[in-house]
Amino acid sequence: MLAAGHATVDFYQGAVPALVPFLVAGRGYGYVAVSGIVLAATLLSSIVQPLFGVLTDRWRMPWLIPVSMVLAGAGVAAGGVTDSYVLTWLAVALSGLGVAAYHPESARLARIASEGSHVRMSWFSLGGTLGFASAPVLVTPLLAGWGLGASPFLLLPAVLGAVVTLPAIRALSGGERAAEAAAPVSGSDDWPSFVRLTLVIVFRSVVYVGLSAFVALYMGGGAAGAVALFVLFAGGAVGTVLGGRLAGRWGRAxxxxxxxxLAVPAVAGVVLVPGPVAYAFVAASSxxxxxxxxxxxxxxxxxLPTRVGTASGVTLGLAVSVGGLxxxxxGAVAEASSLRVALACLIVFPALAWLLARTLKDPAPVPARPDEGRSAPSPA
Structure with a gap:
């Protein structure tokens, strides 16, 4: 149920890139303008998500999960029918705020449900990835057939996802699990390692958000662009499950x-290899x-075992979304030179992520409990 809810919220993150070709065709937006729309989807999420993480470290807020789902859907639904660029930007930013509010609390509950298992947590992440992957499959046919005026229908998945998730929220937030809230949090925070991990995620975010924003246009837009987005997002589903299983065998670091x-040559192939073979490199990159x-x-x-909400807000929010910045x-590089040159600049970021990841080691895992994040944070 939590994975289904994660799919619902991340569907709206994937819906924004799927909207881009229609905004270009229907409203004449240029590369910089549509880059600003992508920025709107990530800016509030980048800034606000860690704040929601701090709040969930202090108070239980399970009600925030369904509310944030509806907010994310409402923003995207409104973005297609607004009559100005500013209103479109604000509507998409509202969706980003909903996404920001969702992730810290849901990740806390997912940690409880997964009991610290990397494989189980990968299934929670898989839900979000499948939500990304389904966005172009659903959004593109809808808007291609009915135009941007049909975007209000995109609110329906949010409502359905909120309803589906409610039983899991009740099960994980009450009863015996809630009674254990007074237990102390064990472990000490390793801020230097967490900061390096955050930078790794930022580098990953820049290349992934860049690909998701422009790969559809780079592959020609229309059906070809929708296929490229689907391959990009669906490949992520394979990678998410694969990563959890490999970590169980080789360790996370x-x-x-x-x-x-492996991401370095894969991203290079997207840019440098022409024709249909490029789709294989899109999949490999994802x-x-x-x-x-x-x-x-x-x-x-x-x-950060004593600050699970903060850690979740950063790793699922700030560091992931900051790539939108x-x-x-x-977009500016694309307009000044070409889209191919702009995408070629992304190749350096997985290389930087690899170099910094070499400085990280697996910490001893701290068992997940339902009270995590309920104790007052220890001094930094």
Whole structure:
């Protein structure tokens, strides 16, 4: 149920790139303008998500999960029918706020449900990845057939996801689990390692958000662009599950280093290899970039065992979304030279992630409990 809810929220993150070709065709937006729309989806999420993490470290807020789902859906639904660029930007930013509010509390509950298992946590992350992957499959046919005026229908998945998730929220937030809230949190926070992990995720975010924003246009838009987005997002589903299983065998840090090493030639292939073969490199890039995704979350929580909400807000929020801040730069480079040159600039970021990941080691995992995040945070 939590994975289904995660799919619902991340569907709206994937819906924004799927909207881009229609905004270009229907409203004449240029590269910089659509980069700003992508920025709107990530800016509030980047800034606000850690704040929600701090709040969930102090108070139980399970009600925030369904509310944030509806907010994320309402923003995207409104973005397609607004009559100005500013209103579209604000509507998409509202969706980003909903996404920001969702992740810290849901990740806390997912940690309880997974009982610290990397594989189980990867299934929670897989839900979000499948939500991403389904966005172009649902959004593109809807808007291609009915136009941007049909975007209010995109609110329906949010309502359905909120309803489906409610039983899991009740089960994980009450009864015996809630009675254990007074138990102390064990472990000490390793801030230096957490900061390095955060930078790794930021580098990963820049390349992934850049690809998700422009790969559809780079592959020609229309049906070809929708296929490219689906391959990009669906490849992430494979990578998410694969990463959890490899981590169980090789460890999280080693799996993360291998994934980023493989991401360098994969991203280069997207830019440099022409024709249909480029789709294979899109898939390879997505698999490599998503293999460490759920591992980032559990590593961050184990680096900051007394601040699980904060760790979740950063690893699932700030560091992931901050890549959107670089998308206008990618758009500006594309307009000044070409989209191929702009995407070629992304190749350096998985290399930087690999170099920094080499400095990280697996911490001893801290058992997950339902009271995590309920104690007052220890001094930094």
């Amino acid at each position: 080693r799996t993360m280093r291998l994934a980023y090493a 698999i490599a970039l998503y293999a460490p995704f759920s591992l980032h979350v559990t590593l961050g929580q184990d680096f 670089a998308s206008p730069v990618v």
